[in-house]
Amino acid sequence: MSEQAISVRNLTKVFESGEAAVHAVNGVDLDIHGGEVAMLMGPSGSGKTTLLSMIGCILRPTSGSVRIQGKEVSGLKERHLPRIRLAHIGFIFQGFNLFPALTAGENVEYVGLLKGFRRAEARRRAQALFEQVQLANKYDTFPADLSGGQKQRVAIARALAGDPDIILADEPTAALDSQSGRAVMEMLTKLAHTRGRAVVIVTHDNRIVELADRIVEIEDGKIRRDHQEAS
Amino acid sequence: MSLLARRNLLHDKVRFAVTLTGVVFAILLMVVQFGLFVGFLETTSNNVSHSKADLWVVSKGVRYFDIGGWAPFSERKLYQILGTPGVDSAAKYIIQYIIWKKEDGGTENIQIVGFDPQSGLGGPWNVIKGNPEDLKADNAVFVDDLYRQRLGITHIGQVGEINGYRARVVGFTEGIRSFTTSPFVFASFKSAQNYVRLPENQTVYVLVSARKGVDLQQVKRDILARVSDVDVYTTAEFRWMTQRYWIFTTGAGVATLIAALLGLVVGVVVVAQTIYATTIDHIREFGTLKAIGASNLHIYRVIIEQAIISAVIGYIIGISISVAIVYLSRRNEAAILLPWPVALALFALTVVMCVSASVVSIHKATRIDPVLVFKT
Ligand SMILES: Nc1ncnc2c1ncn2[C@@H]1O[C@H](COP(=O)(O)OP(=O)(O)O)[C@@H](O)[C@H]1O
Numbered sequence: 001m002s003e004q005a006i007s008v009r010n011l012t013k014v015f016e017s018g019e020a021a022v023h024a025v026n027g028v029d030l031d032i033h034g035g036e037v038a039m040l041m042g043p044s045g046s047g048k049t050t051l052l053s054m055i056g057c058i059l060r061p062t063s064g065s066v067r068i069q070g071k072e073v074s075g076l077k078e079r080h081l082p083r084i085r086l087a088h089i090g091f092i093f094q095g096f097n098l099f100p101a102l103t104a105g106e107n108v109e110y111v112g113l114l115k116g117f118r119r120a121e122a123r124r125r126a127q128a129l130f131e132q133v134q135l136a137n138k139y140d141t142f143p144a145d146l147s148g149g150q151k152q153r154v155a156i157a158r159a160l161a162g163d164p165d166i167i168l169a170d171e172p173t174a175a176l177d178s179q180s181g182r183a184v185m186e187m188l189t190k191l192a193h194t195r196g197r198a199v200v201i202v203t204h205d206n207r208i209v210e211l212a213d214r215i216v217e218i219e220d221g222k223i224r225r226d227h228q229e230a231s
Numbered sequence: 232m233s234l235l236a237r238r239n240l241l242h243d244k245v246r247f248a249v250t251l252t253g254v255v256f257a258i259l260l261m262v263v264q265f266g267l268f269v270g271f272l273e274t275t276s277n278n279v280s281h282s283k284a285d286l287w288v289v290s291k292g293v294r295y296f297d298i299g300g301w302a303p304f305s306e307r308k309l310y311q312i313l314g315t316p317g318v319d320s321a322a323k324y325i326i327q328y329i330i331w332k333k334e335d336g337g338t339e340n341i342q343i344v345g346f347d348p349q350s351g352l353g354g355p356w357n358v359i360k361g362n363p364e365d366l367k368a369d370n371a372v373f374v375d376d377l378y379r380q381r382l383g384i385t386h387i388g389q390v391g392e393i394n395g396y397r398a399r400v401v402g403f404t405e406g407i408r409s410f411t412t413s414p415f416v417f418a419s420f421k422s423a424q425n426y427v428r429l430p431e432n433q434t435v436y437v438l439v440s441a442r443k444g445v446d447l448q449q450v451k452r453d454i455l456a457r458v459s460d461v462d463v464y465t466t467a468e469f470r471w472m473t474q475r476y477w478i479f480t481t482g483a484g485v486a487t488l489i490a491a492l493l494g495l496v497v498g499v500v501v502v503a504q505t506i507y508a509t510t511i512d513h514i515r516e517f518g519t520l521k522a523i524g525a526s527n528l529h530i531y532r533v534i535i536e537q538a539i540i541s542a543v544i545g546y547i548i549g550i551s552i553s554v555a556i557v558y559l560s561r562r563n564e565a566a567i568l569l570p571w572p573v574a575l576a577l578f579a580l581t582v583v584m585c586v587s588a589s590v591v592s593i594h595k596a597t598r599i600d601p602v603l604v605f606k607t
């Protein structure tokens with residue numbers, strides 16, 4: 001790989017809470033290339049979400065550098081960040097975070113609209129994604145009427161809608177039963193691989209680690225172990 | 232218009248109904264409290280406002296409309312006033328408390344208004360029956376529809392008694408309330424002079440109509456220069472003096488003023504709180520929007536649109552109910568008035584409140600803590 005999709009150097013986040021300062025992320029170096037599926041594992045409170053948030057440009061580092069597709073983003077002004085997120089990053093959340101007032105399809109169209117596509121084009125793209133996540137018949141259903149696994153597949157479609165190079169997922173299967181969790185993960189890793197996307201998945205779920213190309217273990221804000229999986 | 236703004240509101244209909252109820256309640260509160268105050272102001276000074284006069288010449292020291300009857304002055308001053316440059320016409324005027332005796336013998340306190348039917352200055356307005364010209368006849372009076380029952384009057388031609396003289400009702404007005412609770416009864420200056428036993432050569436006020444385009448302050452000074460022992464006020468000045476007197480010397484006035492201000496404050500708080508709560512309800516969605524790449528500008532637009540939709544719909548409902556309340560109150564003792572500038576100001580206030588309340592919550596939304604979107 002000539003260029004890393006994600007390149008993190010000496011990344012640190014300190015939360016000042018009253019007297020004590022919490023080093024949530026403490027001098028992390030990490031490179032992830034396109035097409036790679038990395039699982040970020042570690043105990044609760046070890047800094048996984050904080051690290052993911054900084055990579056996803058929704059949290060500013062205290063110090064250190066984050067490069068997205070070779071572009072330094074840690075020093076960018078707040079108002080430039082939405083564009084970076086829109087162009088490069090797709091998020092998947094543990095709680096799905098679908099807009100309940102929009103249909104499943106509209107949730108995905110919305111990203112297209114943000115990217116500046118006309119409604120019809122946004123719809124066409126969303127429909128294609130619904131085929132890929134095998135939910136074509138649920139396009140006009142509201143999130144409330146979908147199962148957890150279906151919601152997370154809609155969320156995957158939404159994360160892919162902007163055609164990002166990077167997908168960041170924070171415990172995407174935690175709220176799912178093991179069967180749908182596994183199905184969701186297989187879908188996510190497959191879609192990531194086909195387009196050469198870099199995928200970072202925070203998880204506790206030992207049942208899905210076999211789907212990873214790489215496992216990064218983090219503890220107390222530091223990387224403990226980083227190993228490639230044989231595949 | 233943003234898809235999300237509209238859908239968010241319609242999606243949770245109960246939430247939307249609660250929001251609208253808050254806005255509507257606030258508007259009603261403000262209309263009623265403010266309307267009562269506006270009604271109070273209008274009622275205390277209606278005869279001044281509707282006098283068609285430009286200037287009021289009063290005995291030195293008279294500080295509000297209703298009191299003038301106790302300090303009449305010589306009508307010689309009328310001629311001095313008529314000779315003042317800038318004065319087009321001038322007319323004598325009486326206001327005095329007196330007793331009205333009903334046909335059945337019962338009595339009521341009234342305020343008699345004596346005006347010059349020739350000039351029309353200070354005459355009745357809102358006439359719904361009869362012709363003000365008929366007041367030229369001796370002992371002819373107009374009464375207001377609101378007080379017919381109190382004065383024991385059912386129809387035109389009926390006769391009451393004022394201070395031992397007959398008073399024949401020749402017309403009705405509508406909505407001329409009296410703040411002092413003594414109804415106004417309109418008569419010609421001559422009849423009124425008779426009723427109140429005002430000496431032949433005396434008047435209570437002189438109402439002045441100035442020439443078009445003259446400087447009223449200059450005319451005021453000219454009158455003061457040639458007429459002794461009087462004060463001269465423009466109609467606006469005299470109206471405000473009268474309003475101020477009744478606001479600040481009566482508990483009712485201060486109470487109404489405070490209630491109006493409280494209505495405003497409570498209304499603002501209710502709307503702000505309602506919109507704020509609605510926005511905070513959706514805060515996680517705004518965090519998600521931000522995470523999926525929406526600019527702050529886009530988030531602002533969604534939130535402000537939601538606020539404006541709520542404001543406009545709430546206002547339409549609120550003002551419609553208000554208009555009904557105002558209409559129903561038109562025959563009450565206490566008037567609730569909703570002049571269109573107040574209605575317009577209220578619309579602006581509602582929109583500004585909704586938008587600023589939502590902007591405060593936007594501040595929260597655009598500084599989203601990632602924890603907000605990542606937690607379950
Ligand atoms: N906004 C914040 N303010 C203060 N402390 C925080 C904040 N977010 C996270 N932390 C702290 O940082 C540490 C790492 O948190 P987090 O990244 O959420 O861990 P994980 O996702 O691995 O469970 C924890 O000790 C947590 O309490």
Ligand SMILES: [Mg+2]
Nearest residue numbers: 048049050170
């Ligand atoms: Mg976490």
